[in-house]
Every structure is written in C-alpha cells, then in structure tokens.
Amino acid sequence: MLGSMRALLVANPAATTTNRKVRDVLARALSSELKLDVAETEHRGHARELAEQAAREGVDVVVTLGGDGTVNEAANGLLVSGPGAHVPTLAVVPGGSTNVFSRALGRSRDPVEATGEILDSLRAGRTRLVSLGTASAETDGTWSDPRWFVFAAGMGFDADVIARVEAQRARGRRSTGALYVRAGVNAFLLGRDRRRPPITLTVPGEPPVDGLFLALVSNVSPWSYLGARPIDPNPAASFDGGLDLFAMGRLGVLRMLHHVRQVMAARPDARGRGVHRWHDLPELELTASRAQGWQMDGDHLGTATGLRLRSVPEALRVVV
Secondary structure, eight states: OGGGOEEEEEEOTTOTTOOHHHHHHHHHHHHTTSEEEEEEOOSTTHHHHHHHHHHHTTOSEEEEEEOHHHHHHHHHHHTTTOSSTTSOEEEEEEOSSOOHHHHHTTOOSSHHHHHHHHHHHHHHTOEEEEEEEEEEEEETTEEOOOEEESSEEEEEHHHHHHHHHHHHHHTTOOOOHHHHHHHHHHHHHHOSTTTSOOEEEEOTTSOOEEEEEEEEEESSSSSEEETTEEEOSOTTOOTTSOEEEEEEESOOHHHHHHHHHHHTSSSOOOOSTTEEEEEEESEEEEEEEEEEEEEETTEEEEEEEEEEEEEEEEEEEEEO
C-alpha cells in the first residue's frame, strides 16, 4: 500500500521551469499518499548525495523534480553500490528545459500532471527495469571511475555546444532552443575540430574509425529536443538494448545542414558521406589526439583524451 511507502522528493530550486510554489504543490500531492521527506539541492552533486543517503536508509522511492542533470545525479547516487534489489525506485517529475529522460518514460511535460501519473503508477505497481550506460574518462593518462548516464553521452562537438550554452547561462541567459542553435552555429563555424577531426572510435571486433569530430552515444530515442522538436540521430535506441552511436567525420556547412535536417525529420534516418552509425553496442571506446570536451546527460564534464562507454542492462527500476 502507498501509505507505508517511504519516499524522498529531491527538488532542484534552480531548475529552469519550476519554482517553490510548484514544489510545494507536488509535495502536498505526494505526501497525501506517501511517507514523504523533501530535500532541496544546494550545490552541484547534492542530488547524488541525497539519493545515496536515501538508498542507505532504505527509502522505497526517490522522486526528482528538476532537469536531466538532477536525474543523472540521483541515478549515480542510487547506483553507487551497483544495481540490485536494494536500490530504491526512481520517479521523475520534469522541471528542466529539455527533460529527455522524463519524456522517454512517457511522463507529461506538466509537473503537476506528471506527479498524478506517478501516483497512479505506484498504485498500480507500474515499474520497470531500464538499461543505463557508464562512462570512464581518460585525463593525463589516468582513467576515472565509471559514472552512470541515463540517456546520452558524447565527445567533441556536442560537448562544445553544451559548454558554450553553460557559459551563457552562467552570465544569466535563459536556456532556450535559440540559445542552443546560436551555440551550435558558433561551435561549428569557429571550432577547429571539424577541419582537423581528432577522435577515433573503437568498437570490439571492428577496425577503428578515425577522423571524427562528433560522437553521440544514446541510451534512448530521441537524443534530445529543440523545443518540442525531437533531435534523433539514433532512432533505434531504447531502454531494452545496448548503446547506439552516431558519429560524424569531416564535412562542410552544406553537408552538416543536410544531416541536421535528417536527424530532425519526422522519420529520422541520417545517412551519407561523413555519417557513421552503430546499433545495440555493449561497449565502445573513443580516443582523441588532443583533449576534447565530453558530456553526460546534457552536462559538460570537462575535457578528456578518451572515453570508455558500456551498456548495463536492467540497471535501475523506474516508475512508468
């Protein structure tokens, strides 16, 4: 019964599309049926700390209210000791500008409606195990411990775009589709990496592919959104399979625009010169001749000269 279920609401007060009033409304709705505690994040990484503590204390459900970065942190906290029956179930209420993971679970984009859907699902026992990915980064010859990602990771151009957007947001700009478009255009036209692509892809059992300036790894479809419009370079990616990869080599402006139109089409199927795609990979490795930016779930995580990525089936139980 829901009345005996312990839950923690992890709310990010800095999320793009939420505020304290919304949080209070959601908290009242959840606490009407669950034994609910509420915690607001106070710094980067706090959602991970809160979720890890919830797992140690035997909480049944962790509910996040925030964007994909909050979801990522919570997943990393829940899985700090690895997958298993001891891990609380994750429920996601959208509060960011994109909310890729929440949409992939079929949640409403309205946080109040999404909360009602979560309660309905908990009453009916509608949960499922989903696959996630892990990534380790090489910096100065040392590999980091693996980190979990819930829907995407990438190296090169996409991470550069995210870094430019984050720099603008730090100056007070609001996260919008137009901001991402401007950052993407600037990164493509002004960046040097598309002219001298530094990334090499290694897939087990296949010859390496070099000369790449962009590598997008997807755990779900679509990869992201531009407003309401999906951006879907890996349309076959799903929570039931391995990782899908979309990579691009050296190409000019017109060819890039052609491929952008392909991945944003009603039936996306990007193909042609400069495009490389793989489906349902258990693992892969990216290396770079010079340090490249990398990202997980839409957050820029610095630079690296290598990434090792792996799919982990049935890693986390989520409310659907």
